[in-house]
Amino acid sequence: MLTVTTANVNGIRAAARKGFVEWLSDTTADVVCLQEVRATDEQVPVEVRDVDGWHMIVAPAADKGRAGVAVLSRETPARVQVGFGSEEFDVSGRYLEVDLPGVTVASLYLPSGETGTPRQDQKERFMAEFAEYLVALRKRAEADNRHVVICGDWNIAHQEIDLKNWKANKKTAGFLPEEREWMTRVFDDIGYVDVARRLHPEGPGPYSWWSYRGRAFDNDAGWRIDYHIATPGLAEAAKTAVVERAATHDARWSDHAPVTVTYAV
Amino acid sequence: MLTVTTANVNGIRAAARKGFVEWLSDTTADVVCLQEVRATDEQVPVEVRDVDGWHMIVAPAADKGRAGVAVLSRETPARVQVGFGSEEFDVSGRYLEVDLPGVTVASLYLPSGETGTPRQDQKERFMAEFAEYLVALRKRAEADNRHVVICGDWNIAHQEIDLKNWKANKKTAGFLPEEREWMTRVFDDIGYVDVARRLHPEGPGPYSWWSYRGRAFDNDAGWRIDYHIATPGLAEAAKTAVVERAATHDARWSDHAPVTVTYAV
DNA sequence: CCTACAAGG
DNA sequence: CCTTATAGG
Numbered sequence: 001m002l003t004v005t006t007a008n009v010n011g012i013r014a015a016a017r018k019g020f021v022e023w024l025s026d027t028t029a030d031v032v033c034l035q036e037v038r039a040t041d042e043q044v045p046v047e048v049r050d051v052d053g054w055h056m057i058v059a060p061a062a063d064k065g066r067a068g069v070a071v072l073s074r075e076t077p078a079r080v081q082v083g084f085g086s087e088e089f090d091v092s093g094r095y096l097e098v099d100l101p102g103v104t105v106a107s108l109y110l111p112s113g114e115t116g117t118p119r120q121d122q123k124e125r126f127m128a129e130f131a132e133y134l135v136a137l138r139k140r141a142e143a144d145n146r147h148v149v150i151c152g153d154w155n156i157a158h159q160e161i162d163l164k165n166w167k168a169n170k171k172t173a174g175f176l177p178e179e180r181e182w183m184t185r186v187f188d189d190i191g192y193v194d195v196a197r198r199l200h201p202e203g204p205g206p207y208s209w210w211s212y213r214g215r216a217f218d219n220d221a222g223w224r225i226d227y228h229i230a231t232p233g234l235a236e237a238a239k240t241a242v243v244e245r246a247a248t249h250d251a252r253w254s255d256h257a258p259v260t261v262t263y264a265v
Numbered sequence: 266m267l268t269v270t271t272a273n274v275n276g277i278r279a280a281a282r283k284g285f286v287e288w289l290s291d292t293t294a295d296v297v298c299l300q301e302v303r304a305t306d307e308q309v310p311v312e313v314r315d316v317d318g319w320h321m322i323v324a325p326a327a328d329k330g331r332a333g334v335a336v337l338s339r340e341t342p343a344r345v346q347v348g349f350g351s352e353e354f355d356v357s358g359r360y361l362e363v364d365l366p367g368v369t370v371a372s373l374y375l376p377s378g379e380t381g382t383p384r385q386d387q388k389e390r391f392m393a394e395f396a397e398y399l400v401a402l403r404k405r406a407e408a409d410n411r412h413v414v415i416c417g418d419w420n421i422a423h424q425e426i427d428l429k430n431w432k433a434n435k436k437t438a439g440f441l442p443e444e445r446e447w448m449t450r451v452f453d454d455i456g457y458v459d460v461a462r463r464l465h466p467e468g469p470g471p472y473s474w475w476s477y478r479g480r481a482f483d484n485d486a487g488w489r490i491d492y493h494i495a496t497p498g499l500a501e502a503a504k505t506a507v508v509e510r511a512a513t514h515d516a517r518w519s520d521h522a523p524v525t526v527t528y529a530v
Numbered sequence: 531c532c533t534a535c536a537a538g539g
Numbered sequence: 540c541c542t543t544a545t546a547g548g
Binding site: 013036038039066148207213 | 540541542543544
């Protein structure tokens with residue numbers, strides 16, 4: 001059994017002050033993928049960095065205080081890869097891949113974008129380059145007889161059931177037609193599987209992100225943008241998928257909730 | 266009897282969250298001079314701006330979130346003056362003068378400076394221009410038969426007894442020889458009086474500012490840089506001068522403590 | 531070690 | 540409505 005969690009922490013220093021450390025010491029996960037760490041290795045609070053029994057790798061952004069992904073694992077990874085071979089994005093703290101026995105686990109933080117701005121162009125450049133990488137990664141995994149799961153904040157809600165107010169958000173970055181179609185291609189053309197949706201085909205939700213503005217969390221006006229996107233064999237091995245909304249409810253240390261999947265591998 | 270308090274609030278919005286509102290509702294002062302308000306009129310929390318029985322005038326800096334002085338008085342001032350006739354400094358939120366019956370009260374926030382930098386040059390330009398104004402103000406007050414007191418953060422410790430570690434700070438802005446000599450000229454040549462020191466000639470202290478760094482407050486490693494500087498007649502009428510260290514100890518809402526003087530006028 | 535601002539989300 | 544960075548203190 002391998003339990004993997006993904007969580008966008010929205011600043012690991014702030015999260016550590018608000019309950020992330022307690023969540024980490026309670027979790028039974030074997031691997032934790034983090035996004036928006038917003039800190040270098042040295043800036044990660046020692047209560048997180050030196051927590052007993054965990055191995056931590058951080059891929060910070062060159063731009064101070066922005067983005068940043070990390071992987072915590074109980075086993076030491078056999079291989080670590082920062083970035084996916086992109087000149088533009090490999091220093092942006094958005095992709096970190098580690099090899100654990102039989103399975104490659106990646107932490108992804110896809111740009112959030114902003115409709116009609118250069119930030120949306122950047123998101124689309126990322127999506128185009130990353131889709132190519134996903135193809136190569138899948139081929140490599142098949143050749144090596146390895147499973148792959150890309151965990152993280154993909155910043156796209158795939159279907160109408162993946163956000164509460166889909167009608168109001170048809171022109172909002174994260175639910176644009178071209179973004180949704182891109183995710184469809186990841187599934188249907190490249191061959192990855194949305195693990196949580198496969199286990200729970202019925203919507204709406206469960207959501208994994210709620211804006212801090214207004215009463216979005218209390219009203220469950222959220223989006224499902226945090227995914228486990230896995231190769232088919234691993235997706236079929238998934239036994240449970242849970243959004244730990246309660247974990248964040250007791251002590252809300254991020255605007256995202258952890259998404260945890262247990263794989264029978 | 267006229268009781269006047271001066272307090273550098275280090276951001277009135279932060280201070281209001283931390284206990285300044287309670288301090289204000291408890292004080293028996295008739296006039297309160299504030300420095301480092303760091304807010305425009307509209308940005309001042311309503312609990313302060315609309316507090317019953319007080320009239321408030323704010324002189325913010327053109328530079329958002331910086332400096333800013335204010336005067337709260339139970340009586341409506343007959344005259345209000347922002348700045349002291351300086352092209353450079355009148356928009357810098359550092360001087361506000363009001364006329365109350367028989368006495369002119371000013372709130373001053375002198376630049377803090379920084380040894381060997383342009384900020385120290387600015388402080389010295391301010392000191393030069395302001396000294397000239399002090400001469401004119403004293404003459405005008407005598408002609409009008411009015412008392413004057415300039416309350417505020419002068420950002421200079423005058424003597425060795427005015428800071429805990431004077432030996433270590435001989436090259437620190439706020440205790441430079443030229444700054445101390447300038448204050449001596451304000452007293453000996455221009456004829457103003459350091460009210461609190463006149464009532465309490467013995468040092469060391471009492472200090473009115475303690476750095477937030479380290480344990481400066483607990484160790485009373487402070488500076489006396491907040492003064493009531495008055496014309497001689499008013500200084501002679503001063504009955505008590507108190508640094509409200511306890512007020513800030515119960516709920517420390519600033520790195521400065523209020524300095525309160527009661528005048529028998 | 532605080533403040534407020536700015537930019538990103 | 541959050542985060543971190545920055546300048547000023």
